[in-house]
Amino acid sequence: MNRREFNTWLATAGLVGAAGVPFGFTGALAQGKPGTLNSVIQPEPPTLILGLNQLGPTQTVAGKIYESLLTYGFDLAPMPSLADSWTISEDGKTYTFKLAKGVTWHDGKPFSAEDVVFTTSKFLIETHPRARAIFERCESITAPDPETVVFKLKEPFGPFIQAFEVSTCPIMPKHLYENTDYRNNPANQTPVGTGPFKLQQWVRGSHIHLVKHEAYYRPGLPKLNEIYYRIIPDAASRSLALETGQVQLTQFGDVETFDVPRLRQLPNITLTTKGYEFFAPLAWLDLNNRVKPLDDKRVRQAILYALDRNFIRDKIWFGLGRIPTGPINSATKFYDAKVKTYEHSIDKAKALLEEAGKKPGEVKLKLLQLPYGEVWTRTGEYVKQALSKVGIEVTLESADVAGWSKRVADWDYEMTFNYLYQYGDPALGVARSYVSTNIRKGVLFSNMSGYVNPEVDKAFAEGAATADPAKRQAAYSRAQQILAEEVPVAWFLEIEFPTMHDKSLQNLITTAIGVNDTFKNAERKG
């Protein structure tokens, strides 16, 4: 290099160096302040009006803004929220709720029992399929006084007391919505709830800022001043945000399972899988019972034997889950472990296939991958390998969310993955996947595998139609025994979502609704 060249390079290097100075490249980044919680939300909710939209992210953010009458403990027992107390009549048909006093909406208007009547008899009936299926069972919903609501059912419905969780029954303000077009109401631009936090600002694509509702009716609560939900679309970036302290809380599937072992080792991070008991997601390999040879029980059993579910749980899901015994998650009510079990056994799988008259290599099946993240792709690759060991040849197919939804709703698949929330009770979140009355083409999350068994239909109907716990248990135990024998789908994991948060956060997860609850008791110490 001659001197002129050297000088040119030196000048360039100097320029690059100088450019850094005004940006103040010094010190670590801000870690937030006490009283402030920074979390992540992904994907960005389309709206925060919980009565109109119940997508997962909407529930998490709007769960701080809206409330329902009840919330639920880790054992799924009801706990007060907007209702202070409640009674159930002897015949299981009348539910009476006494509401909390001094409750106001975020716009300052008083809350009353009329809001509850309006929400459950009008608003949700029009906008919310899950709530409609429950509240349409009511003969009448009345408010004898401003602090009392009475639900009278046409027939007893066992899980009715489980229907007052905030995403199932968010109470909406009657004064803003009565006699309006709910979906196109100008009030939808700003959510107005009774919850401990209200919306301060929403910068689309960047963050949602919630602040304390000063007039909240529980004295001294909430303890946090504000919550920021940052919108970070990339999973690796979300992990880094937690690692660098820019956010103090991740939930559900925010962090990919393979990042969890590393992040949980960080000195300031704690991990809990509590707070998902109400949802109790159960994952399965969906088998389209209309497709040969999946119509043969022995082939379905062989598939379940061929899967090493411990391997899936430990190596692909990094230990985040439990091995299911049947259609009901062990966290859900009326779970019964006394059913036929399927340990990993290639020999048993091969024997069953032989019994069904299938030679090795003869069965060829397509597996439509679930487009909900890397962990599902890896599980699909494992299933392909595992089934090849028993002579079943699997071809993997992929689709995006819309494509997957369309094909599965139209029964245009052979095998796919699925997981559904159970909402605390088999009548709310389990029966729908197995009863023949719910086989409906074009409707997602109906009985998509097409499994039909009148005995199972009868057991689920009996379980729902009584409030007597012993009778319900008997009916659901019978359903579980039959289904575990018949294997309509291959259950492989009771998913445990990891909630990871900074150790400075306390009293965060206090109910079975977990991160979707109000966070009214949560606090952050400096």
Next chain:
Amino acid sequence: MTGILAAVGARLAKTVAVILLIATVNFMLVHAAPGDPALVIAGQSGATDQKFLDTLRAEYGLDRPVAVQLGTYLGKVVRFDLGFSYRQQRPVLDLILERLPATLLLTLTAFSLALLGGTMLGLVAGTRAGRWSDTAVTIVSLVLYATPIFWLGLILVLIFSVRLGWLPAFGYETVGGGMTGFARVLDILRHLVLPAATLGFFYLAVYARLMRASIIEVSHQDYVKTARAKGLTETQVIRRHMLRNALLPVITIAGVQAGTLVGGSIVVETVFAWPGLGRLIFEAVIQRDYPVLLGIFLVLSILVIAFNILTDILYRIVDPRIGAVR
């Protein structure tokens, strides 16, 4: 004068026709993808029934024949009405306008730095062909060209945010910082450094390689030899005779790339949680939010056309012969 007006008029008419054609093709393509927004919304809610699906489809007009939907759409486009987002329940134009500034800031910064830096590096390498500075530029640009953008982004975050703690890992500005005025500008600039560098490095490599090749080619031309022979200094030769001619291919490629830069920013915006248009596209595709998708496609098409016109104008400035031919 009337001749020029007629030419401008013809060009405008052609542009409008092209835009309408693009709008139609976009519409058909988007509707050809399997699945519809009602199913996606139902799917992500975890529960649905036929009544719910029917209500959504009727509300979005999806229950009408595709030809009728296309007619309605084109009618609206002509009136500059981009429609209403199914998912976000807000006018598409609002959504685009609120995301556009962030994207323009990111892409224009990355693009100008890449164009300027790439051209300079290419010039240095081309005029010193075969020497160590040329080899260095060639190797660095080859590496940058071959590195996947998302990976580069994550590595930069690991180094500058996680290890050194100098720069924020993601976002557009410090949320809750309450900064105003110059402090806010500085804050946004700090957030801009990593995403702009990530996006810019790839294009920088492209222009450096292109400029180098172009300079080497021009330096063998007769007029350059003549210039040297008549005793001009090397700087004069480069400035007056080589640079302008060598820039033509760079401008051509830059013109094409400028229009598609927003598409390229999808990955960077996702990695850095940058609240721009690229992410809006990505989310709209996933959710089959037809009005948003069509709106963005239309805006991008117009941008591409605008950049093409700009490239034509630049051509005429850099090389007057091109204008003279017409």
